[in-house]
Amino acid sequence: ETGVTQTPRHLVMGMTNKKSLKCEQHLGHNAMYWYKQSAKKPLELMFVYSLEERVENNSVPSRFSPECPNSSHLFLHLHTLQPEDSALYLCASSLDRGYYEQYFGPGTRLTVT
């Protein structure tokens, strides 16, 4: 595997479910990101991790809980989501924080019913 991978690619969950999104990067990067992309809004940065430490949390509701066990893996734990949380969730990585180019995974298309 090369680049940034995300699983699952598609996820349908009820509002009471708990699920997790997984991201893995094979680029040796130090920074990882979660973004949300919905049809009616531009790309929204959710979380930033640098060397496994969360360095930014852009006012994301607590029903989204990130985890970064090492610099290659990033998870987004989901619980009691709302229908408006349906969106494409994108993981990205970059060499380091800052203005370096970011490499994105294919995303997880999440539908909350």
Next chain:
Amino acid sequence: DAKTTQPNSMESNEEEPVHLPCNHSTISGTDYIHWYRQLPSQGPEYVIHGLTSNVNNRMASLAIAEDRKSSTLILHRATLRDAAVYYCILRDVRDGGGSEKLVFGKGTKLTVNP
């Protein structure tokens, strides 16, 4: 954030060059110009970036105006695979400039005709 302006859509024919414009009249001296694209049903993909001089890589060329208030992404020979939404973004090189946040506008949707 410094803003960019791009046409909503453009059309090209396969194997012809494509010039995608971007206006950024309020660009600051520490802003890099980045281009990303997003193919249908995929995550965004980095294309190229530059500061003042024109830049070339295997995907495209970036031509930056002398006053830096505009730039043009050049695809030398468009293929069907280049059909995507192209985003022009300004990113502040200074630490703490919020540069890790990619701020995408609406971008330019490029259609490539066979």
